[in-house]
């Protein structure tokens with residue numbers, strides 16, 4: 464009789480949970496150690512936009528991973544929903560991309576050419592047509608006669624808190640063990656394999672996977688990963704109206720409005736180098752309000768339901784780190800997904816599971832391997 468392989472995952476955000484679900488479905492005995500409650504993870508705080516992607520025509524490694532994830536998403540969510548009976552808020556709602564400055568227009572024109580090469584549909588739409596399809600934008604359209612609009616049908620959304628809950632519930636059905644409210648103090652590698660310290664107790668496992676998001680540098684300090692990930696804060700404002708005001712996601716530069724079915728509208732976001740400091744600032748929330756009300760004046764009457772922030776894990780090259788630590792075939796990392804952790808989660812989980820179990824990943828992970836650029840002695 465063979466013994467079941469034991470894998471520990473540190474971090475219960477979307478990356479750790481997706482991986483745990485995938486590995487446990489492959490018969491692995493998985494334990495997740497998680498310091499925070501779901502609400503404290505970066506994953507909970509995200510907007511949940513899944514921009515368009517196409518694996519078949521992508522050459523760039525990150526676009527290939529994104530394309531694979533995009534292919535996996537509908538079935539991945541549908542399986543999660545059928546196992547857990549939780550509506551994850553997956554909607555093929557489409558997205559508008561609006562430009563009203565020369566810079567926004569230039570960057571959108573570049574983007575449309577790139578999407579065209581990737582076979583992604585992006586349709587230039589007249590402002591009058593935009594007004595018909597999103598009537599609440601009509602006052603903005605009238606005040607911005609030289610603006611431009613593009614429609615991207617293949618942009619989708621999920622609701623991160625719901626999907627996080629579903630992932631955890633699904634993991635429970637496949638026997639994943641949860642060690643909650645627990646901080647791993649240190650990790651170490653020895654000839655016998657990796658081990659990690661909780662309090663003054665060392666724990667062992669066959670393989671260890673670090674999914675600590677923005678906190679990877681702190682967790683992996685002893686193996687040289689201290690500077691591998693840069694924390695970047697993003698703030699969010701949640702508005703609530705009685706009825707939905709918009710049908711689709713509205714993107715303008717780095718700002719967006721994400722309408723939910725129940726009348727909530729999530730307004731985001733920003734990139735701030737404030738270390739690990741969470742919280743929101745009155746100034747930033749005011750710019751979000753102004754952005755929302757300029758686009759949709761009726762949002763002046765919306766209730767400010769909540770506001771929060773999350774810490775995105777950014778890497779130096781913009782690529783996530785997915786693979787084993789050099790010279791350590793039993794110690795893996797899956798972190799550094801920056802602004803795309805939700806979008807990249809299913810493909811990260813599938814491909815890393817293949818790598819850990821000695822199979823070939825559908826999309827090569829070579830470009831995401833952990834190398835000397837991440838390790839500092």
Ligand SMILES: Cc1cc2nc3c(=O)[nH]c(=O)nc-3n(C[C@H](O)[C@H](O)[C@H](O)COP(=O)(O)OP(=O)(O)OC[C@H]3O[C@@H](n4cnc5c(N)ncnc54)[C@H](O)[C@@H]3O)c2cc1C
Pocket residue numbers: 473474475476477478479496497498499503504505506507508509510511512513645646647648674675676677678679682696697698699731732772773774775776797798799800801802803804805806807
């Ligand atoms: C405002 C905002 C909007 C976003 N919008 C989108 C979007 O629309 N689409 C998209 O795809 N992505 C989006 N993102 C990015 C996405 O949220 C992240 O890429 C993703 O959540 C990273 O997931 P993770 O599992 O790596 O990290 P996390 O969710 O942060 O999980 C890591 C977990 O590891 C735990 N941990 C760390 N150290 C230890 C330790 N020593 N011991 C035990 N546990 C530990 C932490 O408690 C943490 O919970 C957004 C992010 C923000 C902030």
